[in-house]
Amino acid sequence: MSEKLVNIESIGSFFESLxxxxHLRNRKHLLGDIIVISVCGLICGCDGPTAIHRWAAER
Structure with a gap:
């Protein structure tokens, strides 16, 4: 099976329109970034928010 690279920015642009x-004061990170990181974490086997946070912090 050949490996295909995907441009993460193009995936993120899909969520920009959401x-x-x-509330503004609770927006430390862009919603689209949170969604992309969450989806990538789930694809990599993370089973919840804590695991996704740990996975993302390691990268």
Whole structure:
């Protein structure tokens, strides 16, 4: 099976049009970034928010 590289920026641009329901003072990170990191973490086997956080912090 050949490995295909994907440009993460193009995946992130898909989520740019989502409205962010969080209050402005609670927006430390962009909603699209959080979604992309979460999806990537799940693909890599993370089973919840804590595991996704640990996985993301290691990268």
């Amino acid at each position: 409205s962010d329901p969080r």
